[in-house]
Amino acid sequence: xxxxxxxxxEMSVQEAETVTLSCTYDTSESDYYLFWYKQxxxxxxxxxxxxEAYKQQNATENRxxxxxxxxxxxxxxxxxxxxxxxxxxxxxxxxxxxxxxLTFGGxxxxxxxx
Amino acid sequence: GAGxxxxxxxxxxxxxxxxxxxxxxxxxxxxxxxxxxxxxxGPEFLIYFQGTGAADDSGLPNDRFFAVRPExxxxxxxxxxxxxxxxxxxxxxxxxxxxxxxxxxxQGTRLTVV
Numbered sequence: 001x002x003x004x005x006x007x008x009x010e011m012s013v014q015e016a017e018t019v020t021l022s023c024t025y026d027t028s029e030s031d032y033y034l035f036w037y038k039q040x041x042x043x044x045x046x047x048x049x050x051x052e053a054y055k056q057q058n059a060t061e062n063r064x065x066x067x068x069x070x071x072x073x074x075x076x077x078x079x080x081x082x083x084x085x086x087x088x089x090x091x092x093x094x095x096x097x098x099x100x101x102l103t104f105g106g107x108x109x110x111x112x113x114x
Numbered sequence: 115g116a117g118x119x120x121x122x123x124x125x126x127x128x129x130x131x132x133x134x135x136x137x138x139x140x141x142x143x144x145x146x147x148x149x150x151x152x153x154x155x156g157p158e159f160l161i162y163f164q165g166t167g168a169a170d171d172s173g174l175p176n177d178r179f180f181a182v183r184p185e186x187x188x189x190x191x192x193x194x195x196x197x198x199x200x201x202x203x204x205x206x207x208x209x210x211x212x213x214x215x216x217x218x219x220x221q222g223t224r225l226t227v228v
Contacts, residue, residue, distance in 0.1 A: 004156075043203055045157070045219035091156050100170060101147065102217070104156030 002027045004094050006105035013082045014113050020067075021077045021108045023092030031097035034068065034075045039089040039107070048090070051075065053097075079110075087112045116140075118220035120206050126226045127196055135191040135223045139208030146189050147217060148181055149205040157205055163189060196227045 003026045013019035025034070036048040051059045051068050058066050063083075067076045079086055092105040119138040127133050139146050144165055149157035159173040166186045174180075178196075183189040193200055203224050207217040 043205070043222040043224075045205065045207070047216050050216070093156075100145070100162045100164075101159040101173070102149075102157070103159070106154075106156050 002029075002032075002094050002096070002103045004092050004103050004105035006092055006108050008108045009106075010109045010111065012111045012113060013079070015082055015084060017082055018078060018080045019082055019110065021079075021090055021092075021110065023075045023077070023105055025073050025075065025092070025094050025105075027073070027094065027096075029096055029098075033095045033097065034066075035093040035095070035102070036064070036066070036075075036077045037091045037093060037104075038086075039091060041088075045091070049077065082112050084112050084114060086110060118206055118208050118218050120204075120220035120223050122223060123221065124224045124226075126228060129196060129198060129227055131196050133193050133196055133225065135193075135204050135225070137189045137191070137206030137208075137220060139187065139189070139206070140210075140218055141187075143208035143210050143218075144186070145209045145211060145217075146183060147207040147209075148189070148191050149207065151203040151205055151222070153202070160191070160204075193225075196225075198227045201225055201227045 005024050032053045034051045037045045049061045049064050063080045065078045089107045091107045093102040121136045146163040148160040151157040161181050162170040163183045178194045181191045203222040205222045207219045209217040
């Protein structure tokens with residue numbers, strides 16, 4: 001079974017600074033997808049960024065980028081120019097290319113200081 | 115609809131009672147998922163529907179939990195003889211196919227069993 005681990009329960013960043021959230025996963029599969037989701041107090045999970053394992057190029061979405069290290073099974077999220085609205089829980093998630101369910105990590109609470 | 119809608123937003127029930135949680139997915143989405151998120155944890159997969167059929171119910175914790183999607187649209191998660199350990203946020207998500215595209219989440223139902 002796949003597992004996803006987020007080792008940072010909480011992170012704090014100053015507004016306009018850069019922060020990196022860590023995620024590691026365990027799988028025996030070679031083809032899969034990795035995701036970062038944001039969950040604000042409204043509880044709705046919002047997709048931030050997605051990475052296909054077969055792509056070597058790291059995904060980027062505006063201020064959000066990932067560092068995908070397939071051999072190390074590491075998938076970190078970098079948030080540049082942090083904004084107050086970035087404050088939320090962030091979840092790393094894994095999905096097999098042949099499966100349908102998401103396996104989530106335990107989450108990291110990001111606080112943004114003005 | 116414009117997004118995934120879940121009702122009720124909050125539900126308080128007494129131990130031993132029966133509850134139903136409703137999910138109205140995005141119109142046209144054939145895939146529907148239920149997840150359970152306990153306090154301070156990431157969501158855990160419960161069940162996946164493709165159309166009207168439960169394609170994967172391996173995440174249902176026991177036979178007190180059951181879900182239906184009779185017309186391939188709205189889904190209902192049913193919990194019999196509720197226990198205090200069932201208290202959690204129940205999240206629903208839908209996607210336009212097996213999941214190769216983005217899954218959109220609702221805002222969840224917070225179930226409290228007293």
